[in-house]
Amino acid sequence: MSTLPDLEILEHRLDNGLRIVLSPDDRLPLVTVNLWYHVGSRHERPGRTGLAHLFEHMLFQGSQHVGTNDHFAHIQQAGGVANGSTWFDRTNYYETLLAHRLDLGLWLESDRMGFLLPALTPDKLENQRQVVMNERRQRVDNQPYGRAFERLHELLYPLPHPYHWPVIGYMEDIEAATLDDVSDFFETYYRPNNAVLTLCGDFQPEEALARVAHFFADLPAGPAPPASPEPPSAESLLSHREILEDDVELERIYLAFRGPAFGEPEWYRADLLTTALCGGRSSPLYRDLVEERQLAQSLSISIFPTELEATVVLVATTRPEASSTDLEEAIWQHLHGVAETGPSPEDLERAQNGTLTGYFQGIENLDRRADLISQLAVFTGEPERAVRDVVHYAEADIESLRRTAAGLFRPERSIVLTVVPRGGAT
Amino acid sequence: MSLDRSQAPRSKPPVDDFRFPDFRYQRIDDGLDLYSARWGRSPLVALELLLPGGGECDPSDRPGLASFAASLLDEGTERRSGQEIALTIERLGGSLGSGADWNSASVSSLCLAEHLETALDLVADVGLEPSYPDAAVERERGRRLAELRRRRSLPSQQADRLLQATLYAGTTYDHPLIGSEEGLRESDPATLRRFYADQMSGPITLIAVGDVDEQRLSDLVIPRLAARRTTTRFEPTPVEPPADERRVLIIDRPVGTQTELRIGHVGVPYSYPDRAALVVLTCLLGGKFTSRINLNLRERHGYTYGARAAFSTRRGPGPFVVSTAVETPSAGAAAREVFSELERIRDEAVSPEELADTVSYLLGVFPYTLQTADGIGSRLAQIAIHGLAHDHYQRWPKRLGAVTVEDLLRVANHALHPDQAVLVAVGPAADLEPQFAEFGRVGVSL
Numbered sequence: 001m002s003t004l005p006d007l008e009i010l011e012h013r014l015d016n017g018l019r020i021v022l023s024p025d026d027r028l029p030l031v032t033v034n035l036w037y038h039v040g041s042r043h044e045r046p047g048r049t050g051l052a053h054l055f056e057h058m059l060f061q062g063s064q065h066v067g068t069n070d071h072f073a074h075i076q077q078a079g080g081v082a083n084g085s086t087w088f089d090r091t092n093y094y095e096t097l098l099a100h101r102l103d104l105g106l107w108l109e110s111d112r113m114g115f116l117l118p119a120l121t122p123d124k125l126e127n128q129r130q131v132v133m134n135e136r137r138q139r140v141d142n143q144p145y146g147r148a149f150e151r152l153h154e155l156l157y158p159l160p161h162p163y164h165w166p167v168i169g170y171m172e173d174i175e176a177a178t179l180d181d182v183s184d185f186f187e188t189y190y191r192p193n194n195a196v197l198t199l200c201g202d203f204q205p206e207e208a209l210a211r212v213a214h215f216f217a218d219l220p221a222g223p224a225p226p227a228s229p230e231p232p233s234a235e236s237l238l239s240h241r242e243i244l245e246d247d248v249e250l251e252r253i254y255l256a257f258r259g260p261a262f263g264e265p266e267w268y269r270a271d272l273l274t275t276a277l278c279g280g281r282s283s284p285l286y287r288d289l290v291e292e293r294q295l296a297q298s299l300s301i302s303i304f305p306t307e308l309e310a311t312v313v314l315v316a317t318t319r320p321e322a323s324s325t326d327l328e329e330a331i332w333q334h335l336h337g338v339a340e341t342g343p344s345p346e347d348l349e350r351a352q353n354g355t356l357t358g359y360f361q362g363i364e365n366l367d368r369r370a371d372l373i374s375q376l377a378v379f380t381g382e383p384e385r386a387v388r389d390v391v392h393y394a395e396a397d398i399e400s401l402r403r404t405a406a407g408l409f410r411p412e413r414s415i416v417l418t419v420v421p422r423g424g425a426t
Numbered sequence: 427m428s429l430d431r432s433q434a435p436r437s438k439p440p441v442d443d444f445r446f447p448d449f450r451y452q453r454i455d456d457g458l459d460l461y462s463a464r465w466g467r468s469p470l471v472a473l474e475l476l477l478p479g480g481g482e483c484d485p486s487d488r489p490g491l492a493s494f495a496a497s498l499l500d501e502g503t504e505r506r507s508g509q510e511i512a513l514t515i516e517r518l519g520g521s522l523g524s525g526a527d528w529n530s531a532s533v534s535s536l537c538l539a540e541h542l543e544t545a546l547d548l549v550a551d552v553g554l555e556p557s558y559p560d561a562a563v564e565r566e567r568g569r570r571l572a573e574l575r576r577r578r579s580l581p582s583q584q585a586d587r588l589l590q591a592t593l594y595a596g597t598t599y600d601h602p603l604i605g606s607e608e609g610l611r612e613s614d615p616a617t618l619r620r621f622y623a624d625q626m627s628g629p630i631t632l633i634a635v636g637d638v639d640e641q642r643l644s645d646l647v648i649p650r651l652a653a654r655r656t657t658t659r660f661e662p663t664p665v666e667p668p669a670d671e672r673r674v675l676i677i678d679r680p681v682g683t684q685t686e687l688r689i690g691h692v693g694v695p696y697s698y699p700d701r702a703a704l705v706v707l708t709c710l711l712g713g714k715f716t717s718r719i720n721l722n723l724r725e726r727h728g729y730t731y732g733a734r735a736a737f738s739t740r741r742g743p744g745p746f747v748v749s750t751a752v753e754t755p756s757a758g759a760a761a762r763e764v765f766s767e768l769e770r771i772r773d774e775a776v777s778p779e780e781l782a783d784t785v786s787y788l789l790g791v792f793p794y795t796l797q798t799a800d801g802i803g804s805r806l807a808q809i810a811i812h813g814l815a816h817d818h819y820q821r822w823p824k825r826l827g828a829v830t831v832e833d834l835l836r837v838a839n840h841a842l843h844p845d846q847a848v849l850v851a852v853g854p855a856a857d858l859e860p861q862f863a864e865f866g867r868v869g870v871s872l
Contacts, residue, residue, distance in 0.1 A: 137751070141683050141684070281516070354516060
């Protein structure tokens, strides 16, 4: 294995509980300000789904000292890029700026962390509600296969599991959200003690830390957010099959399992296993199903880096002339095979090397590096694992991956969702 | 002591002036150019081999042939099967792929620096000696036919396809790169080999960026790629589509909750002399989040999740397109806003502040796009493909900074033609037809 990069990762905590992680890199005159809040769709309740994401939109609508559309205007005038995203367990915000504009990013983030409510108005909520409803139409309702992941999660995580509902929320819930919901959400979760701020790029650590303290130190800590109830265990899941009709041309199979939580050594083994099975053209699933038997048009497996447990999902689009029954059967043969014997030495080597290259590519990009660091800080409390954890991939062997596969790919704990053209569910 | 937060922090002086990284250029022989740059902190190298034969070379009776031929480069050579190629590179942790855009075909690879020699072996083999094995051709054809079928169910693809077919009828840009069912069925292994020989065997360019030693790179590249190419360049016939009158085309999709909207016309070639002003204009109008069109449709009216406008970067005059997806009852109102933004930017000079903000944005994001080896590599590819001066990217910030308000007005009037725009909408025709009548002749297809 090639030497790991000597990324410097420094940690600090302000008195108000804000955790700060610094990773200096002077290759380009850029700095990224990356702020993760430990709140996502799983902290919502049924009837108010989509609130975390709608709230993320509201954070771009100005705060006490920043005008309504001025967040992006400030950033773009300074030649920066900015965005945010919401997922099951967390919400993140970042701006990547020319290094000498670090203060601008810190000012914007601290203003909306400390002073959002005075700027919250019914008009802004109404406007962003419309934008989010259009986002849902564009990504889910008006998109072939767009409902599949939503339905898959409903089946894979029966209520009261908080991964049951979609991150973007159900249309009627987006319509129902009130200004009080939004401000309560802010008061409960948007506190320095529920966040991690990571800076990556061209700065002197002591100086950068002083600038962070300058903007954030006077923001008050809040009470710890309420503890989430223990979700139902993966062992309570019963296998289920379902057919979903949609405006599509080709049938598509979603085969899903519940796997280990992100950050556990077992998560890295499961991640490596997915690459061994299906990463690249020379992987056994791709070679057999796409190239040789030509049952699949496309094929991928992914594992989510989520906090409570990971969704592992294999998505296979059926070739027009093939049958999805044959395709599914062939996929199961591979999954049973790897659970019995583990991956071949060649597939293990390919997966290990490919994962390492992917890791190097990821840390070359400041935004992606900062996200990795913040993610480990928020979920495990150990940001320096952004350098260390990659060894879990190197240490895996055939037998350990065999055990991972046997634990993961159990038909009695699986969900199979098949999307078919309208009129095809016979 | 409380902090005064009322003003945005003022800019400190820049830490240093950003310069596009130095790179090395060598003309190895008449058939081979080599560009290289050391870049990054990871032990990775990004390779790209550019070949002639982009989508602009598609024969009129076989749309999609260029993309088909380029994607098959890595599916088998005289010496190796497609599977051997994939296995060799992937076992080393690398990747290799091939494809075409409108301007060129390419083979690209990413590898750990210690495996550069193997990666170059494969890139050279794939780029110079593809064999188009029968089985691989059949498989890829089947995959592409299925992909075409999949796209038929995507409203965004339907909209793009109809707009291109309308604007570019009878020219080489009249279809998407993937082509058509008929074009794919007409392309057998012999046709593909002939296309390679006629269109793709001209001069090539290799670009290597990352953890590379430049001497070692030349030593490895020369025996593999030099003196292997014909020096003839095949120039495709330029596209000259006629100007159109403004009209509206609707594809009826009664089921959706949203309408895909395109407003476009024939644009300008990459070589447009006022390129810096064009880039600033497009960014201000519909390129950045705070662009006029996005702020209008999304933030002011809430009609959409997003809207953008862009000129495509092709050697010939590719399309200028405004793209968005809007809630169906607001489709007419959204189109009216787009047209009014297109007219406004032609009629009124933008304010110096709006110009300055846009230039500042473009200057700042320039280094942002150069973080990775392939980011640098794609700029070097632009230099090679469009024959740009070698100091083009070193001078680019200065050129952006020199754009004036008058330049924008001139370019807007020269390059934007709302009166000739074609509006394409994919959505429920019964709801859309009355909303679009004001924009021109309306045609509906099923």
